[in-house]
Each structure stands twice: as structure tokens, then as C-alpha cells.
Amino acid sequence: MATAPDDTAAAPAPAKQKHLYLVDGSGFIFRAYHRLPPLNNPAGTPVNAVYGFTAMLWKLIEDLHGAEEPTHLAVIFDAAKDNFRNELYADYKANRPPPPEDLLPQFPLIRDAVRAFSVPCIEMSGFEADDIIACYVAQATAAGYNVTIVSSDKDLMQLVTPHVDMLDTMKNERYGVEAVTAKWGVPPEKLGEVLALMGDSVDNVPGVPGVGPKTAAELVQQFGDVEGVLANLDQIKKPKLRENLEAHAEMARLSRVLVELKCDLDPPHTLGELVMRDPPHDPLRAFLAEQGFKSMLAKLGRESQAAEVAAQPDEPEKPFVHAEYETVITLDRLDWWLAEARARGVVAIDTETTAKDPVRCDLVGVSLALDAGLACYIPVAHVQGEGLLAEKVDQLAWQDVKEKLGPLLVDPAVLKVGQNLKYDLVVLKRHGLDLAGFDDTMLLSYALSAGKHNHGMDELSEKYLGHTPIPFKEVCGTGKSQCTFDQVPLKRATDYAAEDADVTLRLHRLFRPRLSAEQVTRTYETVDKPLLPVLADMELEGIKVDREALARLSATFGTEIAALETEVHDLAGGPFTIGSPKQLGEVLFERMQLSGGKKSGKSGQYATDVNELEKLAGQGHVIAQKVLDWRQLTKLKSTYTDALQAAINPKTGRVHTCFSMAVAQTGRLSSTDPNLQNIPIRTEIGRQIRHAFVAKPGHVILAADYNQIELRLAAHMADVPELKRAYANNEDIHALTAREVFGTEMDPQESRRRAKTVNFAILYGISAFGLANRLGLDRGEAQRIIDAYFARFPGIRNFMAETINGCRETGFVTTLFGRRTNLPLIHSKNPAERQFAERAAVNAPVQGTSADIIKRAMIRMPLALAEAGLTGVRMLLQVHDELVFEVPERDVEAATPVIRSVMESAHRPAVELSVPLGVEIGTGPSWGAAH
DNA sequence: TGCGTCACG
DNA sequence: GACGTACGTGACGCAG
Numbered sequence: 001m002a003t004a005p006d007d008t009a010a011a012p013a014p015a016k017q018k019h020l021y022l023v024d025g026s027g028f029i030f031r032a033y034h035r036l037p038p039l040n041n042p043a044g045t046p047v048n049a050v051y052g053f054t055a056m057l058w059k060l061i062e063d064l065h066g067a068e069e070p071t072h073l074a075v076i077f078d079a080a081k082d083n084f085r086n087e088l089y090a091d092y093k094a095n096r097p098p099p100p101e102d103l104l105p106q107f108p109l110i111r112d113a114v115r116a117f118s119v120p121c122i123e124m125s126g127f128e129a130d131d132i133i134a135c136y137v138a139q140a141t142a143a144g145y146n147v148t149i150v151s152s153d154k155d156l157m158q159l160v161t162p163h164v165d166m167l168d169t170m171k172n173e174r175y176g177v178e179a180v181t182a183k184w185g186v187p188p189e190k191l192g193e194v195l196a197l198m199g200d201s202v203d204n205v206p207g208v209p210g211v212g213p214k215t216a217a218e219l220v221q222q223f224g225d226v227e228g229v230l231a232n233l234d235q236i237k238k239p240k241l242r243e244n245l246e247a248h249a250e251m252a253r254l255s256r257v258l259v260e261l262k263c264d265l266d267p268p269h270t271l272g273e274l275v276m277r278d279p280p281h282d283p284l285r286a287f288l289a290e291q292g293f294k295s296m297l298a299k300l301g302r303e304s305q306a307a308e309v310a311a312q313p314d315e316p317e318k319p320f321v322h323a324e325y326e327t328v329i330t331l332d333r334l335d336w337w338l339a340e341a342r343a344r345g346v347v348a349i350d351t352e353t354t355a356k357d358p359v360r361c362d363l364v365g366v367s368l369a370l371d372a373g374l375a376c377y378i379p380v381a382h383v384q385g386e387g388l389l390a391e392k393v394d395q396l397a398w399q400d401v402k403e404k405l406g407p408l409l410v411d412p413a414v415l416k417v418g419q420n421l422k423y424d425l426v427v428l429k430r431h432g433l434d435l436a437g438f439d440d441t442m443l444l445s446y447a448l449s450a451g452k453h454n455h456g457m458d459e460l461s462e463k464y465l466g467h468t469p470i471p472f473k474e475v476c477g478t479g480k481s482q483c484t485f486d487q488v489p490l491k492r493a494t495d496y497a498a499e500d501a502d503v504t505l506r507l508h509r510l511f512r513p514r515l516s517a518e519q520v521t522r523t524y525e526t527v528d529k530p531l532l533p534v535l536a537d538m539e540l541e542g543i544k545v546d547r548e549a550l551a552r553l554s555a556t557f558g559t560e561i562a563a564l565e566t567e568v569h570d571l572a573g574g575p576f577t578i579g580s581p582k583q584l585g586e587v588l589f590e591r592m593q594l595s596g597g598k599k600s601g602k603s604g605q606y607a608t609d610v611n612e613l614e615k616l617a618g619q620g621h622v623i624a625q626k627v628l629d630w631r632q633l634t635k636l637k638s639t640y641t642d643a644l645q646a647a648i649n650p651k652t653g654r655v656h657t658c659f660s661m662a663v664a665q666t667g668r669l670s671s672t673d674p675n676l677q678n679i680p681i682r683t684e685i686g687r688q689i690r691h692a693f694v695a696k697p698g699h700v701i702l703a704a705d706y707n708q709i710e711l712r713l714a715a716h717m718a719d720v721p722e723l724k725r726a727y728a729n730n731e732d733i734h735a736l737t738a739r740e741v742f743g744t745e746m747d748p749q750e751s752r753r754r755a756k757t758v759n760f761a762i763l764y765g766i767s768a769f770g771l772a773n774r775l776g777l778d779r780g781e782a783q784r785i786i787d788a789y790f791a792r793f794p795g796i797r798n799f800m801a802e803t804i805n806g807c808r809e810t811g812f813v814t815t816l817f818g819r820r821t822n823l824p825l826i827h828s829k830n831p832a833e834r835q836f837a838e839r840a841a842v843n844a845p846v847q848g849t850s851a852d853i854i855k856r857a858m859i860r861m862p863l864a865l866a867e868a869g870l871t872g873v874r875m876l877l878q879v880h881d882e883l884v885f886e887v888p889e890r891d892v893e894a895a896t897p898v899i900r901s902v903m904e905s906a907h908r909p910a911v912e913l914s915v916p917l918g919v920e921i922g923t924g925p926s927w928g929a930a931h
Numbered sequence: 932t933g934c935g936t937c938a939c940g
Numbered sequence: 941g942a943c944g945t946a947c948g949t950g951a952c953g954c955a956g
Contacts, residue, residue: 678939764946832943
């Protein structure tokens with residue numbers, strides 16, 4: 001075979017795939033301008049858009065260096081002149097206002113910025129950036145390049161092909177052919193037809209009235225293009241639509257021409273001139289200095305230093321590079337990966353499934369990562385192709401993978417690292433596997449940074465690795481056209497799945513060493529990590545729900561809602577949407593002229609919340625009470641009686657919630673899909689829903705509540721002798737508070753009710769205004785109550801002050817077990833934000849300590865029950881201070897003291913409390929009956 | 932998607 | 941005295 005001279009040379013590197021990035025500069029400018037407040041350079045010129053643009057371009061270049069390795073880059077601008085489209089249609093872009101005055105002088109500076117980065121800056125008089133981009137796309141594609149268009153302009157999506165994608169840097173989303181098709185319902189090459197039919201009010205492309213994206217897509221799907229639609233008007237069923245198409249046929253044709261991108265121009269730079277090079281620092285430094293961009297100058301300084309010192313091996317921001325990820329389809333290769341994992345002792349793991357719900361989905365594949373950039377994907381249940389493109393999917397059988405993977409998963413000598421491992425654990429358990437010896441990067445992040453940011457993988461990757469993982473929706477699409485992961489081709493699935501494991505492993509390397517250095521190891525190791533498998537079991541177990549009972553409630557609520565609706569409409573003198581706060585406000589305060597309507601500042605709407613409506617009801621306005629009743633019933637029906645029926649898992653007949661471990665800032669759990677931590681109990685009518693949560697045959701529901709745990713913890717933490725003594729003697733704490741604060745003159749019941757409110761207010765960080773509101777007093781009276789409280793219990797005031805001071809020094813507060821809540825806003829210049837952080841600072845240690853205690857109880861519970869021989873008892877739910885169990889009838893007596901003892905001593909031995917913890921236990925055929 | 936509302940601790 | 945007004949959650953319907 002004849003070889004080209006290059007191939008025989010000493011460095012036989014294969015020609016790198018060329019990849020051209022085209023930045024839609026105008027889009028960048030407007031987003032930068034609108035995102036930033038006014039800002040001037042030392043010369044007094046406004047530069048907010050310049051600054052934003054420079055920052056965005058810099059970030060883009062950095063990101064690209066890290067991930068995509070582009071070879072060519074250019075920024076394209078609109079030339080500030082009329083273009084050929086105005087000749088076709090004088091009103092084209094007529095709706096667009098002229099650029100704001102303080103943006104005008106920034107345009108040339110922005111072009112300077114581009115040049116300072118040594119990036120070509122391209123524009124052509126008479127043409128829009130879109131056309132120039134289209135031309136380069138055509139040229140580059142013909143030359144075998146890949147192309148990425150950096151823009152969020154939907155018109156440019158027309159250009160997407162298998163070799164051309166779009167990148168929206170604001171949303172951090174990439175759009176390939178599938179994503180565009182998913183978004184618009186038609187492939188990119190048909191997008192022009194859709195855009196023409198729907199028109200664009202911003203660009204003033206007329207389109208056809210009454211045709212939006214959905215209708216346009218349907219028409220194009222059916223008839224192929226605009227001409228096809230116009231030629232087949234007789235087939236269009238909807239009369240109004242046909243009429244509009246008929247009447248606006250010419251506008252549709254014109255629109256088609258307007259949205260067409262011109263790709264036969266001869267742009268000023270050749271492709272070769274767009275080649276990307278490392279920007280020399282000097283021109284960039286000069287530009288930044290001239291504009292007074294100090295933080296960027298500092299960053300540039302750091303970078304040149306780093307470059308001189310030669311890259312440190314452990315440089316945290318090293319780019320996210322990786323070899324091609326391997327798709328494992330032979331047992332030999334699987335053996336290699338598993339042996340290597342054993343040898344290294346650490347492996348990141350991630351499971352891919354057919355759905356988000358770990359209790360309903362099926363396992364599709366598993367990915368592993370051994371080292372940064374070294375990861376693989378093991379497909380086990382991808383579906384075979386269909387039709388002409390049928391391609392047999394070559395993959396291992398799950399049984400074989402399971403036999404080899406299983407022992408590794410339970411071998412504590414090999415650390416398994418995952419992100420949100422509870423999900424994987426639930427899936428694996430359903431497929432017959434267990435897990436021991438693991439770290440969860442989501443929980444590590446939560447231990448280190450609760451309060452600073454969220455802990456999802458994409459966000460962590462972005463923040464700590466400077467890398468945006470392939471978005472899930474780019475692999476599977478969204479909405480109606482979303483496919484399941486088992487339908488994704490193996491190459492694509494591998495890129496996505498292996499990357500997740502790779503990211504997880506890299507995050508673990510960053511987080512794990514920080515844990516002990518930052519002294520947050522304890523709750524991670526002794527609370528959250530061991531709780532994870534306990535929660536997995538609870539989620540798998542689920543709770544039985546009486547579907548018929550819910551259906552009956554739904555029906556009853558339905559008729560009552562209908563009746564109330566009629567009454568409300570009659571009282572209002574005509575129909576309106578009761579559920580629309582806007583319409584309701586207008587009906588009450590304008591049409592009906594009720595007094596007291598006040599508009600909220602932000603939305604300019606009348607307030608119609610419970611407080612307002614109760615005021616009106618108190619004044620004798622019947623409609624207000626009817627609306628309140630209507631609201632209560634619709635809430636109960638839609639959120640509970642309807643939704644819970646839909647949440648019943650058809651396979652298990654039970655409802656399986658998901659407990660989130662890294663959402664609440666304080667250490668609490670949260671519950672979703674469905675939320676079983678907010679099932680009604682406070683009103684009798686809502687309480688009926690609790691009665692639909694039932695035990696399976698031969699069992700009862702047992703509910704165990706900590707009695708006033710937060711107030712007890714406050715008494716301990718703030719060291720209030722009177723309160724501690726009262727709890728030790730099992731006294732009524734609210735009655736005590738009432739005596740101390742209000743004396744004995746008031747009616748004891750009313751006095752106790754108020755004292756209870758005051759006690760809650762204390763836990764939440766009191767203000768005279770808030771307390772006055774709750775108690776219906778004026779501020780002066782509320783302030784006197786607070787003063788009296790602090791006078792009687794000075795420990796509370798000291799505790800609050802010390803907690804806030806400590807938080808100011810460190811930026812965080814801690815629970816008795818060392819859990820940390822970060823409150824960066826404690827230093828905010830905005831007093832409202834700062835005070836908010838101060839109240840949270842007072843509350844978080846108390847709420848968080850309570851969360852730690854019940855979590856510790858949950859961790860011990862399974863073993864304690866097993867040791868007592870109570871193997872049939874199941875812990876089902878946690879509701880912050882309550883645990884819900886399903887207990888065989890004959891075990892109730894034996895289980896009760898075990899559960900009580902575990903819960904009441906859960907703080908020990910780590911922490912000793914100066915107040916006892918009290919637990920109240922009830923049982924019954926349903927959750928409602930157990931209280 | 933953001934907002935208003937309301938369910939829970 | 942400015943700020944906005946009790947802490948922590950999740951789900952639903954409306955409207956743009």
C-alpha cells in the first residue's frame with residue numbers, strides 16, 4: 001500500500017479530527033448586556049456588556065480546551081446595516097427596538113476583546129451573522145470538519161446535522177439532531193418549514209396567524225413543507241386553521257424565504273485562517289488593563305504563573321480529558337476491568353436504567369471508572385434495532401455480569417464510589433445484588449458544602465471539574481419523543497454512562513481528602529452513609545394504600561367542589577376561574593368591591609391567601625368562606641386523593657416514596673414522588689387521607705413520635721434551667737412558658753395557646769413583627785412578650801447571640817453531632833438577606849440536631865428489631881420527628897419498647913443530653929388510626 | 932417556567 | 941435605621 005510521506009514520519013500522529021466552533025457574537029452581546037448592571041471602565045465608557053462578553057468568551061475557550069479540543073474558532077457578528085431580508089420584506093425585524101444607548105459604544109470594544117484573544121472576528125455588510133455561520137458550516141462540512149455553533153438562536157438549529165451541533169453556553173446544553181428533532185418535532189432540515197409557518201414576533205417574520213410550534217410541526221410532519229401544506233389545504237380538518245392558511249399563503253411563502261439561511265456567500269476569512277491558537281498573554285493583558293477588568297487580570301496572572309511553574313501533578317483544575325471509553329461486550333474484558341478494580345481498590349460505579357423511579361425501572365447497563373479518563377460501560381439490556389437499520393446489539397447477559405460483579409460489590413476491600421448511590425442500591429437490590437464498602441459523592445458534597453450549593457452531579461462536575469457532562473436529554477430527548485436508555489445506541493450510551501462514572505471518580509478524589517481536613521467526617525461516616533441502605537430498604541418496602549378509600553374520597557370531594565363552584569359563581573355574579581389568584585382577586589376586590597384588598601408589591605396582584613380570605617369571612621362575606629372550602633377540597637383532591645392513587649406501584653400495590661438525603665440545608669430528609677412527609681393531619685377532613693394508609697393483612701401501623709424534640713433540644717443547647725427541669729419532671733412546657741411570660745391573669749387556655757406560638761417563634765428566630773402577626777397583637781405588645789421571655793430565660797438570648805456570632809466568624813453553624821450548615825449570606829450587605837441568614841443560623845443547629853438523632857435511631861432500628869427476634873417488623877416512613885412501622889399484630893407488644901428505647905437513646909453515646917427525649921407510640925389499622 | 936397557594940414537621 | 945418580616949420542605953394549578 002502506498003503511504004503518504006506523513007505516515008512514515010517520526011511522529012505518526014493520526015490527523016486530528018478538525019472541529020470548528022462558530023460563536024454567534026451578537027447573541028453573546030445582548031445576553032451579557034442584560035445580565036449585568038451598569039459598569040464603566042477607567043475612561044468612563046460603559047462596559048458591562050464588554051465585561052460580560054469577555055467573561056463568556058474566556059469561559060468558552062477554557063471549557064473547550066478542557067473538553068472538546070476544537071481546532072478552529074471564530075466569532076461572527078451582525079453588520080450594523082440593513083440586509084437583503086429588508087429588501088424582501090420591509091418590516092423584517094421592524095419590531096426590534098434600536099440597541100440601548102449605553103450599548104452602542106460597547107460594540108467596537110467587544111470586537112477588540114475578540115481580537116485580544118487572537119480569535120478572528122467576522123462580519124459582512126448586508127448579511128446577518130446567521131448567514132455567515134451557515135456559509136462556514138457548509139464549507140467546513142464539505143471539508144470533513146465537525147462544527148459546533150455557539151448560540152441559542154432557534155433559526156440556527158436548521159443547520160444541525162450529524163456533524164454539526166449547537167451549544168447554548170448559558171443553559172449549558174448541546175443540541176444534536178435528536179435534540180432538535182425532540183424540541184421541534186421535525187428534523188433540522190425541516191425546521192425552516194416550521195419556523196416559516198409559525199413566524200417569529202421578535203424578528204417580525206409574519207408566519208400564519210394561529211399557527212404555533214405544535215401546529216406547524218404537525219403540518220410539516222403531514223405534508224413535508226410549506227408548499228406541501230398549501231397544496232393540500234382541502235385535507236385540513238380544522239376550519240379556522242384552513243382559513244388562516246388560505247388567507248396567508250403568500251405570507252407563509254415569504255416567511256419561508258426569510259428564514260432560509262444563505263450559504264452561498266464568500267466570507268472574508270478562509271477556514272484555514274480560523275485555526276485556533278493559544279492566545280498570547282500580552283495583548284489580552286493590555287486589553288483587560290485598559291478596561292479595568294481587575295479580577296480577570298489577576299486570573300491571567302495566575303495562569304501565566306502556573307504555565308511557567310509547569311503543571312503540578314495535582315492541579316485541581318486540570319482539563320477533563322479522557323481516552324475513548326470502552327464498551328465492554330466480552331467476558332474477557334469484563335474480567336479485566338473487575339480485576340483492575342480489585343487491584344486498585346477503588347472503582348466508581350453507575351447504573352443506567354429505563355426510568356427515573358428506581359422501584360419501577362429496569363437495569364440497562366453498568367458503568368465503571370478506574371482512573372480519571374479510564375472508564376467503561378457494560379450494556380446488558382439494550383434493545384435490538386428495528387427495521388432496515390437493524391443491527392444486532394452485541395452485549396453481555398445480565399446473569400453473567402451479575403455473577404462476576406456481585407462479589408466485588410459486597411467486598412469491603414474494594415471501595416465503590418457512586419453519586420446518589422441510594423438509587424443504584426435500590427436498583428441493584430431489585431436485581432439480586434447488595435453493596436458494602438462505598439462512598440457517595442453526593443453525600444460527601446453535602447457534608448462539606450450544605451448551604452453553599454446543590455449536590456447534583458452535573459452541578460458538581462461543572463463547579464469542581466470545570467466540565468459539563470453530556471446532558472441526559474441530549475441522549476434520550478425530552479417530552480413525547482423521549483426514549484428510554486435501552487434504546488440508545490451503544491456508542492452514545494457508552495459516552496454518556498462512562499462519563500458519569502468518570503466524573504464521579506474525579507469528584508471523589510477531590511472531596512474525600514477534604515472531609516477530615518475540614519472536620520465534617522463524623523456525620524458523614526456515622527449518620528448519612530450508614531443511613532443510605534436503611535432508606536433504600538424503606539423505599540423498596542413502600543406503604544400500602546387503600547385505593548378504593550381514596551377513590552371514594554375523590555368522588556365525595558369532587559361533588560362538593562362542583563357544588564361550591566356553583567355557589568361561588570352565583571355569589572360573584574358570574575363564572576370565573578376560582579383557582580386563579582389573579583382572577584379571584586379581581587372578582588373580590590373590583591367586581592364585588594369588597595374592602596381591604598391590597599396588592600402585593602411584586603406581581604401587582606391582590607393577596608388572596610388564607611389570612612386575607614379569613615378576614616373577609618370574619619366580616620361576614622359568605623363567598624370568602626366558600627372559596628376557602630373550595631381551595632381546601634381541590635388541594636386535597638389533586639394533591640392527595642387523586643395523585644396518591646396514581647402513585648401506587650402496580651407490581652407491589654404499594655406507594656414507594658423517594659427520600660432525598662442531600663436537599664434540606666439542615667440535615668433533614670425530604671420526600672418526593674410522592675411526598676409522604678406532608679400527608680394531611682391538622683384538619684379532620686384532611687385527616688381522612690391518613691386513614692387510607694393501611695397495614696397489610698395481619699399487621700398494624702405503628703407510629704412513634706418524638707414529643708417536642710426541637711424544644712427539648714433548644715432547652716439543652718441554650719441551657720435553660722427552668723425548661724430542663726420542667727422536661728425532667730414531665731411538665732407541660734407550654735403551660736410553664738405561659739405562667740412565666742404571661743403570669744396567671746389571662747385565661748389559662750388562651751395563655752397556653754399563645755405561649756406555644758411564642759415557643760415556636762423562638763425556634764425560628766423571633767421578630768416582634770412576626771409574632772405580632774401570628775398572635776394578632778400590635779408590635780409593641782409582641783415586643784413586650786419577647787422581652788419578658790428573654791428576661792425569664794436569658795439562656796435563649798445568649799444562645800442566639802453566640803450562634804450568630806460563631807456563624808459570622810466561620811460562615812457556618814453546627815449540630816451537636818458536628819453536622820455543618822453553611823450560611824454565606826450571614827455576611828450579606830443586604831439587611832433582609834442577612835437577617836434571614838441569622839434566623840436560619842439559630843434554627844439550623846436545633847432542627848439539624850433533631851434530624852441527626854432520628855437518623856441515628858433509624859440506623860440502629862433494623863438490628864435492634866432483629867436482635868429482639870422481631871423479623872416481621874418493617875420501618876416504612878420518616879416524617880422528621882416520627883417513624884412509621886408495619887408490625888405483625890402479634891409483635892406489637894414486643895416491638896413497642898424496642899422502638900421506644902432505640903429512639904429515646906439514639907443520641908448516645910456520642911452526645912449526652914440534659915433533657916430526656918420522650919417518644920409517643922400509637923398503633924391501629926391505619927396511619928390515621930395510629931395517632 | 933415562575934408564582935401563588937397550601938400540605939407537613 | 942435600612943430591609944422585610946418565623947425555620948425547613950414538595951406539589952399543584954394558572955398564566956405567560
